[in-house]
Amino acid sequence: MNPYIFNPDGGELIPSIGNTEIGQIPFLIMKIADVFSKLREIRPNDREFVYCIQFSPNYKDTVECMLLDMLRKGLPMGTTFYECDGRRIFEMRGATGGIVHSMAFYLITKGDR
Numbered sequence: 001m002n003p004y005i006f007n008p009d010g011g012e013l014i015p016s017i018g019n020t021e022i023g024q025i026p027f028l029i030m031k032i033a034d035v036f037s038k039l040r041e042i043r044p045n046d047r048e049f050v051y052c053i054q055f056s057p058n059y060k061d062t063v064e065c066m067l068l069d070m071l072r073k074g075l076p077m078g079t080t081f082y083e084c085d086g087r088r089i090f091e092m093r094g095a096t097g098g099i100v101h102s103m104a105f106y107l108i109t110k111g112d113r
Helices: 022-042 057-073
Strands: 004-007 012-015 050-055 079-081 090-093 099-109
Touching (some): 022 050, 050 057, 057 099
Antiparallel strands (some): 004 012
């Protein structure tokens, strides 16, 4: 059974049962990065792609280590993590602008074509 279902309306991969487990994040990143890489090969002049992965702040250090490890090993061509002021992990904001109990990082396509 596939642990993820593609939502064609929003374009996201969602867990078929429950929440994404922390150990599944590298699998999810590589799956999405592979899709991004293939889309860029097919339509190189199309707009850039961004995918947000949300997780509990309890795993911030673990996720940071995962992202660094994946950067060292290499992501599929044309993909990387969004970074601002040296940070790759960001607090999620609610509709009122307040911080919610969640964090996120963004997988993006590189701007160089």
